[in-house]
Amino acid sequence: MDYEIFELGDVTLQSGVMLPDAFLAYKTYGRLNADRSNAIVYPTAFGDRHHNNEWLIGEGMALDTEKYFIIVPNLLGNGLSSSPSNTPPPFDKSNFPQVTIFDNVRLQHQLVTRKFGIEKIALVTGWSMGALQTFQWGASYPDMVERIAPFAGTAKTWPHTFVFIEGVKAPLLADALWRNGNYTEPPTAGLRAIGRVYAGWGFSQAFYREESFRQLGYRTLNDFLAGFWDRSFLGLDANNLLAMLWTWQHADISANSMYCGDFEKALRSIKAHATVMPGRMDLYFTPEDSEYETRRIPNANFRPIESIWGHFAGRGINPDDTEFIAAQLKQILDVC
Incomplete structure (x- = not known):
């Protein structure tokens, strides 16, 4: 530790x-x-x-x-x-x-x-x-x-950011494995979907247009979506994510x-x-x-x-x- x-x-x-x-x-x-x-x-x-x-x-x-x-x-x-x-x-x-x-x-x-x-x-x-x-x-x-x-x-x-966070939360809450937070196995579809939602917000339009993800070692856009964004959320606990998102929304x-x-x-x-x-x-x-x-x-x-x-x-x-x-x-x- x-x-x-x-x-x-x-x-x-x-x-x-x-x-x-x-x-x-x-x-x-x-x-x-x-x-x-x-x-x-x-x-x-x-x-x-x-x-x-x-x-x-x-x-x-x-x-x-x-x-x-x-x-x-x-x-x-x-x-x-x-x-x-x-x-x-x-x-x-x-x-x-x-x-x-x-x-x-x-x-x-x-x-x-x-x-x-x-x-x-x-x-x-x-x-x-x-x-x-x-x-x-x-x-x-x-x-x-x-x-x-x-x-x-x-x-x-600010209000627009609040709305953005609602979009981040939504796919996780819609996952059938979510079970109101009492899941017995990780709601991986929802976690993966959070990454895909976030992908359009974390970097700018120009970043994608200029394929700047290549500087991070990704050869294609699909490689970047799977390698960077799926990896970012799949290892995290869903209830932890939602707790932090609530804190963020109400800051x-x-x-x-x-x-x-x-x-x-x-x-x-x-x-x-x-x-x-x-x-x-x-x-x-x-x-x-x-x-x-x-x-x-x-x-x-x-x-x-x-x-x-x-x-x-x-x-x-x-x-x-x-x-x-x-x-x-x-x-x-x-x-x-």
């Missing part, structure tokens, strides 16, 4: 439901310095685990382990932290309670403060759902977070007692230096939504990733995009 577990005990979620014996799986990189001022929090995205974040972490890299102490907490529902697949009855499978981005960040805050005694965070960063958590950190703990750098993600799930940094739904106020509350990096051709975390949000954050810079790789410009699989993101992270970490 290449990660650690932080036991949270019985946790009352935003919904009011108590999740017993909750826990966060996390991994750390580098060393915490004497005054605990070099911490970076880098949450995981939808379907990802801590190792998926490692393309930015290492000696001499953007998140330099010689300088910084990087904490990668796994999203609730991803199969490592408390999830439908690893929670005993009565909260197992489809009975797992609804978990919000606010819940995730509040529990990550407990990890950061109680486990490591950290009072200031040098940077919070993340891709996609990791970006949603990044914005939430800035809004929930404005006096603690010094910098944020969300990429390919927004501060809330909003203002949907809590701090801001009572006042999204503009929540954005204005972020004190951190911010570099916001949407994908220029992201089809569901759109640059237009990101630009709207960035204008309302007091100390924010808008730095779009000029790429045809769509949402996956933020995934660490295209060297040019990786170089851009790394440069922006290094630059914001140099801000005093």
Whole structure:
């Protein structure tokens, strides 16, 4: 096991439901310095685990382990932290309670403060759902977070993205093996269909037109659909996927007692230096939504990733995009 577990005990979620014996799986990189001022929090995205974040972490890299102490907490529902697949009855499978981005960040805050005694965070960063958590950190703990750098993600799930997620969920729920979450064998047809739905949204039209999938080693479009997209979802637990999708659909940094739904106020509350990096051709975390949000954050810079790789410009699989993101992270970490 290449990660650690932080036991949270019985946790009352935003919904009011108590999740017993909750826990966060996390991994750390580098060393915490004497005054605990070099911490970076880098949450995981939808379907990802801590190792998926490692393309930015290492000696001499953007998140330099010689300088910084990087904490990668796994999203609730991803199969490592408390999830439908690893929670005993009565909260197992489809009975797992609804978990919000606010819940995730509040529990990550407990990890950061109680486990490591950290009072200031040098940077919070993340891709996609990791970006949603990044914005939430800035809004929930404005006096603690010094910098944020969300990429390919927004501060809330805008209506069009909500609709997109409905399309992702639908084939799984229609699979005959689904059985309202009480399946005895994986609903593979639904999982494969999720990949095919996602394929049209994860990358841009130009990516497909220019056959950029060849850069990933796929010779034909069909090879890419089967090799990249089927593989992405077939190994995942269906109830875990749906739990994370619910969290994503209902993300909003203002949907809590701090801001009572006042999204503009929540954005204005972020004190951190911010570099916001949407994908220029992201089809569901759109640059237009990101630009709207960035204008309302007091100390924010808008730095779009000029790429045809769509949402996956933020995934660490295209060297040019990786170089851009790394440069922006290094630059914001140099801000005093």
